[in-house]
Amino acid sequence: MLIGYARVSKADGSQVLDLQIDALVKSGVDRKRIYSDHASSRKDSRPGLESCIKALQPGNTLVVWKLDRLGRDMKDLVTLVDELHDLGINFKVLEGHGAQIDTTTANGRLIFGIFASLAEYERELIRERTYAGLAAARARGRKGGRPSKMDKATLKMAMVAMSDKNAVATDIAKRLGITTTTLYKYVNGDVTLKAAGNAIMNK
Numbered sequence: 001m002l003i004g005y006a007r008v009s010k011a012d013g014s015q016v017l018d019l020q021i022d023a024l025v026k027s028g029v030d031r032k033r034i035y036s037d038h039a040s041s042r043k044d045s046r047p048g049l050e051s052c053i054k055a056l057q058p059g060n061t062l063v064v065w066k067l068d069r070l071g072r073d074m075k076d077l078v079t080l081v082d083e084l085h086d087l088g089i090n091f092k093v094l095e096g097h098g099a100q101i102d103t104t105t106a107n108g109r110l111i112f113g114i115f116a117s118l119a120e121y122e123r124e125l126i127r128e129r130t131y132a133g134l135a136a137a138r139a140r141g142r143k144g145g146r147p148s149k150m151d152k153a154t155l156k157m158a159m160v161a162m163s164d165k166n167a168v169a170t171d172i173a174k175r176l177g178i179t180t181t182t183l184y185k186y187v188n189g190d191v192t193l194k195a196a197g198n199a200i201m202n203k
Contacts, residue, residue: 004029006036020065058088066096
């Protein structure tokens with residue numbers, strides 16, 4: 001299944017989504033399965049993207065007009081693409097510099113793999129800096145560390161919070177110290193557990 005996402009930066013009506021939506025529909029995305037935002041990618045919340053990620057299931061393909069419609073910045077984009085990969089979701093860019101990305105093709109999977117490698121590289125740098133910081137702290141008699149993104153207790157809290165129909169996923173994720181994408185990696189919108197969530201609960 002193809003699911004589309006479109007975004008313009010201003011919510012004052014000076015920018016419209018028509019061009020992006022037309023391109024997504026032309027590529028085969030059902031108009032009813034296109035999610036959108038009128039928001040700056042850097043500062044504003046993006047409820048349309050949250051709903052889009054919530055709707056994606058393994059084997060689906062997320063389609064965007066251009067690469068910059070999805071990520072807040074390069075780091076955010078690489079992280080999101082890597083999380084999509086972990087969830088078994090394909091990714092396709094229609095135009096611009098990222099138009100060669102289409103993980104339903106061999107060449108697109110290669111490009112997608114490069115994104116995953118960049119994300120892994122970023123994680124390794126963070127890990128090295130963290131270890132160096134911990135070593136320096138231990139040398140000064142202090143202990144510390146970064147908690148796991150998701151454990152059984154956090155998952156239970158997430159499920160309780162999401163059972164409230166008025167709850168906002170962004171707020172829940174922020175309170176739990178995780179991203180919305182990570183939240184939906186473990187829990188469906190109807191509060192049932194995904195495979196990753198079941199794995200944690202069955203430990």
